[in-house]
Amino acid sequence: MFVLVEMVDTVRIPPWQFERKLNDSIAEELNKKLANKVVYNVGLCICLFDITKLEDAYVFPGDGASHTKVHFRYVVFHPFLDEILIGKIKGCSPEGVHVSLDFFDDILIPPESLQQPAKFDEAEQVWVWEYETEEGAHDLYMDTGEEIRFRVVDESFVDTSPTGPSSADATTSSEELPKKEAPYTLVGSISEPGLGLLSWWTSS
Amino acid sequence: MEVKDASSALLSNYEVFQLLTDLKEQRKESGKNKHSSGQQNLNTITYETLKYISKTPCRHQSPEIVREFLTAMKSHKLTKAEKLQLLNHRPVTAVEIQLMVEESEERLTEEQIEALLHTVTSILPAGPEAEQKKNANSDGTMDEEDPA
Numbered sequence: 001m002f003v004l005v006e007m008v009d010t011v012r013i014p015p016w017q018f019e020r021k022l023n024d025s026i027a028e029e030l031n032k033k034l035a036n037k038v039v040y041n042v043g044l045c046i047c048l049f050d051i052t053k054l055e056d057a058y059v060f061p062g063d064g065a066s067h068t069k070v071h072f073r074y075v076v077f078h079p080f081l082d083e084i085l086i087g088k089i090k091g092c093s094p095e096g097v098h099v100s101l102d103f104f105d106d107i108l109i110p111p112e113s114l115q116q117p118a119k120f121d122e123a124e125q126v127w128v129w130e131y132e133t134e135e136g137a138h139d140l141y142m143d144t145g146e147e148i149r150f151r152v153v154d155e156s157f158v159d160t161s162p163t164g165p166s167s168a169d170a171t172t173s174s175e176e177l178p179k180k181e182a183p184y185t186l187v188g189s190i191s192e193p194g195l196g197l198l199s200w201w202t203s204s
Numbered sequence: 205m206e207v208k209d210a211s212s213a214l215l216s217n218y219e220v221f222q223l224l225t226d227l228k229e230q231r232k233e234s235g236k237n238k239h240s241s242g243q244q245n246l247n248t249i250t251y252e253t254l255k256y257i258s259k260t261p262c263r264h265q266s267p268e269i270v271r272e273f274l275t276a277m278k279s280h281k282l283t284k285a286e287k288l289q290l291l292n293h294r295p296v297t298a299v300e301i302q303l304m305v306e307e308s309e310e311r312l313t314e315e316q317i318e319a320l321l322h323t324v325t326s327i328l329p330a331g332p333e334a335e336q337k338k339n340a341n342s343d344g345t346m347d348e349e350d351p352a
Contacts, residue, residue, distance in 0.1 A: 001217060001292065003211050005207060007207050009206070028243075031245075032245070032246070041210070077253075078211070084289055086293070103256055201299060
């Protein structure tokens with residue numbers, strides 16, 4: 001689920017922090033910059049693992065702060081393809097089942113990847129697995145808050161860095177803000193035996 | 205900022221749990237700047253990730269248990285990713301093993317799957333809810349195969 005990513009960056013330490021140990025200031029700055037943020041094509045950054053190398057710190061003319069090039073390793077959430085994860089159902093919509101790990105929410109299981117046959121119950125807004133046995137069909141509901149085991153089948157990174165001022169002029173000045181896209185989303189699947197709500201597969 | 209290696213090492217949930225718990229202790233000791241706005245993201249992600257991992261069986265592991273587990277796994281010839289999943293999830297049924305081990309029907313016989321399950325459940329400690337359930341049922345629920 002988690003990987004170590006080696007990165008290099010230049011960290012700026014303002015003069016009023018010079019009395020602190022350099023390593024501590026740098027660790028704090030790196031965490032401030034990266035924790036809980038998604039890096040494009042890398043994953044969701046969790047926290048600093050360690051600092052592997054500190055190069056010389058320079059002070060440039062006009063800026064009293066010191067600039068240090070730092071080589072460090074960061075803990076990043078980036079599940080590999082086909083990894084099995086356990087999460088909680090956040091809700092259901094016609095697009096599929098939304099699953100959340102407490103620290104990461106943008107996981108979707110599309111309708112075609114659910115245990116088949118599945119139908120969407122409009123009244124209760126919940127996906128249902130119509131499980132057939134000899135006695136007849138059981139309806140297994142995928143309720144909010146239930147723990148669910150799924151396989152990661154796809155991931156997508158969206159570059160959400162700000163674009164320049166758009167050429168389209170005042171047409172949409174009073175309209176709502178453009179839809180916020182999640183920078184990192186996972187697509188899951190539960191169409192195999194053993195996947196789906198944990199309660200479906202526990203033998204009592 | 206430059207990313208030198210986007211996947212230099214895989215981390216088990218236990219390692220991340222350990223790291224975050226230590227980080228939390230450290231920040232608690234040097235208490236003054238925990239609430240400055242810059243640290244809010246770190247606080248959020250640490251809290252949520254710890255919350256998630258604490259509900260998994262990983263929280264009762266230790267470096268010795270992990271070492272013992274990996275040594276025991278050597279004989280089963282599994283890939284690194286498969287061993288990592290077994291370590292993180294602690295499967296108790298054959299169905300779960302089939303999910304985590306690719307092409308398990310071809311690579312492992314039924315006895316091997318049973319042996320694998322036995323190794324996993326005996327070396328890795330169970331999660332908190334499983335411990336409660338085990339104490340509630342007075343007799344053992346796992347089938348113990350007699351060693352051949």
